[in-house]
Amino acid sequence: MFHRFKFRKNKSFLHLYILILLFIPLLSFNLHKEYYSLTNIQYDITSNSFQITSRVFADDFDLALSKYFDQNLEIGTAREIKNADTLIEKYLIKHFQIDLNDQNYTYKFLGKEAEKDVIYLYMEIRDISASIESMRIKNTILQTTFPEQENIHKIRYKGINKSMILTKDKPSGLLNFS
Numbered sequence: 001m002f003h004r005f006k007f008r009k010n011k012s013f014l015h016l017y018i019l020i021l022l023f024i025p026l027l028s029f030n031l032h033k034e035y036y037s038l039t040n041i042q043y044d045i046t047s048n049s050f051q052i053t054s055r056v057f058a059d060d061f062d063l064a065l066s067k068y069f070d071q072n073l074e075i076g077t078a079r080e081i082k083n084a085d086t087l088i089e090k091y092l093i094k095h096f097q098i099d100l101n102d103q104n105y106t107y108k109f110l111g112k113e114a115e116k117d118v119i120y121l122y123m124e125i126r127d128i129s130a131s132i133e134s135m136r137i138k139n140t141i142l143q144t145t146f147p148e149q150e151n152i153h154k155i156r157y158k159g160i161n162k163s164m165i166l167t168k169d170k171p172s173g174l175l176n177f178s
Contacts, residue, residue: 035060035146039139041098043132043157052107052123054096056142061119064145065091076114088112088121092141098125099136132157137164138172
């Protein structure tokens, strides 16, 4: 009986030893943070407008804007500065543009929502009277601060679904709907 107990104890030690040997190489890998945003652009036929929602990581967005404006904005926190929305809108105008049928359209920044570690940015392009044949998107949000940033776009226009990924090397893209 004593030998059986000793064997079980050694077997547990062997499992622990193997687990440690497998775990140690994992310590040499650095965790790589992913940098991406997701922007949904949907056409609303009843209001003839594009509803735009961008989802960005709060800490990355706050850091990028703090560097851009050289002040700490504390976006999405109780300490957020009073004119944060105005500064966000200025940043978006500079880093996010949409052309429809080769004409630049100005969107209205509607506001933002903070949810845990994510910021949702809401925009709208109103009064679209012509049928859309093409959409060019330029999106350099966060790419100055994070060169690895990928901005993913999902577009829905009159039942047509399109998507594109924009990066620092490819900051704009053209979609055709005709």
